[in-house]
Amino acid sequence: MPQPIYMDSHATTPIDPRVLEAMMPYLTDHFGNAASSTHLFGEYAKNAVDAARGQVADLIGCSEEEVIFTSGATESDNLAVKGAAYQYRDRGNHIITSVVEHHAVLDSCKALEESGFDVTYLPVDKYGMVHPQQVEDAITDQTVLISLIYVNGEVGTINPIAGVGEIAEKYGILFHSDATQGIGKVESEVDELKVDLMSFTAHKMYGPKGIGALYVRKKDPPIQLYPLLHGGGQENNIRSGTLNVPGIVGFGAACELCKGGMEGEARQITVLREQLYHGLSKRIDLIHLNGHPTQRLPGNLNLSFEFVESQSVLLGLKDIALSSGSACNSDSVEPSYVLRAMGIKDELALGAIRFGLGRHNTEAEVATVVERVAAQVDRLREMSPLYEMAQGGNYEVAIPANGETS
Ligand SMILES: *Cc1c(COP(=O)(O)O)cnc(C)c1O
Numbered sequence: 262m263p264q265p266i267y268m269d270s271h272a273t274t275p276i277d278p279r280v281l282e283a284m285m286p287y288l289t290d291h292f293g294n295a296a297s298s299t300h301l302f303g304e305y306a307k308n309a310v311d312a313a314r315g316q317v318a319d320l321i322g323c324s325e326e327e328v329i330f331t332s333g334a335t336e337s338d339n340l341a342v343k344g345a346a347y348q349y350r351d352r353g354n355h356i357i358t359s360v361v362e363h364h365a366v367l368d369s370c371k372a373l374e375e376s377g378f379d380v381t382y383l384p385v386d387k388y389g390m391v392h393p394q395q396v397e398d399a400i401t402d403q404t405v406l407i408s409l410i411y412v413n414g415e416v417g418t419i420n421p422i423a424g425v426g427e428i429a430e431k432y433g434i435l436f437h438s439d440a441t442q443g444i445g446k447v448e449s450e451v452d453e454l455k456v457d458l459m460s461f462t463a464h465k466m467y468g469p470k471g472i473g474a475l476y477v478r479k480k481d482p483p484i485q486l487y488p489l490l491h492g493g494g495q496e497n498n499i500r501s502g503t504l505n506v507p508g509i510v511g512f513g514a515a516c517e518l519c520k521g522g523m524e525g526e527a528r529q530i531t532v533l534r535e536q537l538y539h540g541l542s543k544r545i546d547l548i549h550l551n552g553h554p555t556q557r558l559p560g561n562l563n564l565s566f567e568f569v570e571s572q573s574v575l576l577g578l579k580d581i582a583l584s585s586g587s588a589c590n591s592d593s594v595e596p597s598y599v600l601r602a603m604g605i606k607d608e609l610a611l612g613a614i615r616f617g618l619g620r621h622n623t624e625a626e627v628a629t630v631v632e633r634v635a636a637q638v639d640r641l642r643e644m645s646p647l648y649e650m651a652q653g654g655n656y657e658v659a660i661p662a663n664g665e666t667s
């Protein structure tokens with residue numbers, strides 16, 4: 262049995278061995294509580310947290326006191342959206358977001374609607390992109406928060422975040438971005454992205470699970486967030502709870518590795534992604550690219566294959582980790598809400614496969630994936646009467662509402 266191939270890096274990434282090595286002492290000898298400052302055990306832990314906070318801050322170009330550690334991007338999104346909404350509810354009750362957000366933002370907004378907030382969910386263009394003008398047009402005198410995803414986790418489209426940030430600043434409205442899929446892979450600096458609040462997580466960037474951060478810009482007057490968790494007052498009273506020292510150390514190490522290797526890695530992964538795309542296009546006809554052709558995360562390829570359902574393709578490829586739609590929805594056969602929002606027809610949305618390349622993938626793996634996916638698509642199409650009719654010219658091939666035909 263050959264080694265399984267992991268190509269689902271938008272769902273999670275493997276821990277880099279160098280990250281694990283950095284963490285190990287804090288899972289064993291240095292187990293202290295970072296808040297126990299009177300003894301050496303606590304001091305070791307606190308020093309490690311301080312150093313890691315520096316590494317995280319360095320990657321996103323902010324100061325250490327602007328980094329709030331959380332349990333992951335889900336918590337960071339909840340803290341940013343609900344924390345800002347509750348804190349500033351006397352100023353207004355309107356929030357602007359988009360229909361293609363991660364559920365951590367979408368469902369936080371839904372919850373806020375139940376307690377009297379008004380939410381505008383902006384539509385996206387055929388590439389899954391939101392444009393700054395749409396945001397500006399949606400602003401009212403009640404708007405207290407704009408929350409817009411940076412890089413889409415399904416189709417890899419990179420939103421023009423900086424343009425939205427400029428508008429938010431002009432109107433004096435807080436701007437949050439869920440940047441989980443982008444940090445450490447594409448532009449990651451908060452002043453370039455022009456965000457006030459930014460969520461990200463270690464396990465999407467070769468760090469451990471269960472640790473993330475919310476960036477909170479230091480401003481005058483200071484941004485305040487109503488906490489989700491009350492308790493010991495850690496993290497500037499914004500996020501109580503004993504710090505996850507080994508997780509934080511691993512997160513810091515992961516950030517440092519990304520900062521050092523980001524450009525080279527992006528280039529290398531883009532080469533692999535193009536090999537994958539061209540290889541599949543050569544072997545299989547009637548393929549459509551979902552998402553933006555250029556404004557796209559290096560490691561993302563999302564393709565729809567006509568006349569097959571992606572679920573059936575993936576069932577035959579248990580040893581190759583790919584995804585149909587977003588991971589959280591992979592048990593349901595509903596077309597992805599992101600592809601639907603982009604105006605892609607259900608038949609094509611149901612035939613979509615997401616390839617998520619990471620720093621561990623090789624050319625040999627790409628070649629294997631091309632062959633195995635192509636063989637599986639061939640096999641399924643052989644059983645499809647519709648495909649046969651299309652080959653004989655008796656069936657009009659579905660021209661997608663959008664998406665590129667290869
Ligand atoms: C994975 C992901 C999350 C959730 O992150 P967790 O750390 O697993 O809670 C949120 N937003 C986006 C865009 C993601 O890709």
